[in-house]
Amino acid sequence: MSTRIAFLKGHGTENDFVIVPDPENAVELSPAAVAALCDRRAGIGGDGLLHVVRSAAHPEARSMADEAEWFMDYRNGDGSVAEMCGNGVRVFARYLQHAGHVGEGDLAIATRGGVKTVHIAKDGDITVGMGRAVLPEGDVTVAVGDRSWPARNVSMGNPHAVAFVADLADAGGLFTAPSFAPEAAYPDGVNVEFVVDRGPRHVAMRVHERGVGETRSCGTGACAVAVAAARRDGVDPRHTGLPVTYTVDLPGGTLVITEQPDGSIEMTGPAVIVAEGAIEAEWLENALG
Numbered sequence: 001m002s003t004r005i006a007f008l009k010g011h012g013t014e015n016d017f018v019i020v021p022d023p024e025n026a027v028e029l030s031p032a033a034v035a036a037l038c039d040r041r042a043g044i045g046g047d048g049l050l051h052v053v054r055s056a057a058h059p060e061a062r063s064m065a066d067e068a069e070w071f072m073d074y075r076n077g078d079g080s081v082a083e084m085c086g087n088g089v090r091v092f093a094r095y096l097q098h099a100g101h102v103g104e105g106d107l108a109i110a111t112r113g114g115v116k117t118v119h120i121a122k123d124g125d126i127t128v129g130m131g132r133a134v135l136p137e138g139d140v141t142v143a144v145g146d147r148s149w150p151a152r153n154v155s156m157g158n159p160h161a162v163a164f165v166a167d168l169a170d171a172g173g174l175f176t177a178p179s180f181a182p183e184a185a186y187p188d189g190v191n192v193e194f195v196v197d198r199g200p201r202h203v204a205m206r207v208h209e210r211g212v213g214e215t216r217s218c219g220t221g222a223c224a225v226a227v228a229a230a231r232r233d234g235v236d237p238r239h240t241g242l243p244v245t246y247t248v249d250l251p252g253g254t255l256v257i258t259e260q261p262d263g264s265i266e267m268t269g270p271a272v273i274v275a276e277g278a279i280e281a282e283w284l285e286n287a288l289g
Helices: 031-038 086-098 219-233 281-288
Strands: 004-012 015-021 048-054 070-076 105-111 114-120 126-132 140-144 147-155 159-164 179-181 191-199 202-209 213-215 244-250 253-259 264-269 272-280
Touching: 004 086, 004 281, 015 031, 015 086, 031 048, 031 070, 031 281, 048 086, 070 086, 086 105, 086 114, 086 126, 086 219, 086 264, 086 272, 126 219, 140 159, 147 219, 159 219, 191 219, 202 219, 219 244, 219 253, 219 264, 272 281
Parallel strands: 015 048, 070 105, 159 191, 202 244
Antiparallel strands: 004 015, 004 272, 048 070, 105 114, 114 126, 126 264, 140 147, 140 179, 147 159, 191 202, 202 213, 244 253, 253 264
């Protein structure tokens, strides 16, 4: 390990990330190291970590190298590996632009959830092709304390349970993960979204992200919410033949989600780089000791 490791800090609708550029995959980032870096008091602080690696240099991404030069090796704030992070993809793209690797326009980014298409607009917003939602069969419920709600099971490459509630305060503090049933529905845990209506095709949400807790924003969660809302509202674009767009308000900002008739989903929102610096290797070693 070198004496100093470069890092940046960025956020997408206040879903914030430590960014570690490592094109050749030379920096070892154990779960404990990631958790130390994401610690908001003793580390840099973030909901997660974006490890920026060339696809050809990472064993999990080599098969995607012909489609996407860069791989988003995403980790949750507790150090666990995650399949995808929609806000993370936008921040990852903003970093690539900030570093001069890409310019405005289209690019492809490899993730554990597959290759994602991205468009960096002149106005600064970034649109990510989030793939298609999968809606597993079977009833699911989520609970906070002694209250429970039916939820829609939606996979966006990672699992979500979307519950429509009367008031966002019904979700409580979300310091701990809401319980869910049946347990077999989510063997690896689940992101839970609580949703209220704000107007026609306009909703607001709070989310508990597995491995993190409540976050200010969740891109895949916003997509899952829009899909669940469209099904609830009877405007499934695969049946109507028309695209449907929902505005989703999150504590950290607003995302616009569009589902096309072919099932593909696009998410548009901001992404910001706020700082850059260097991690002292000695600090990291001591943090892990």
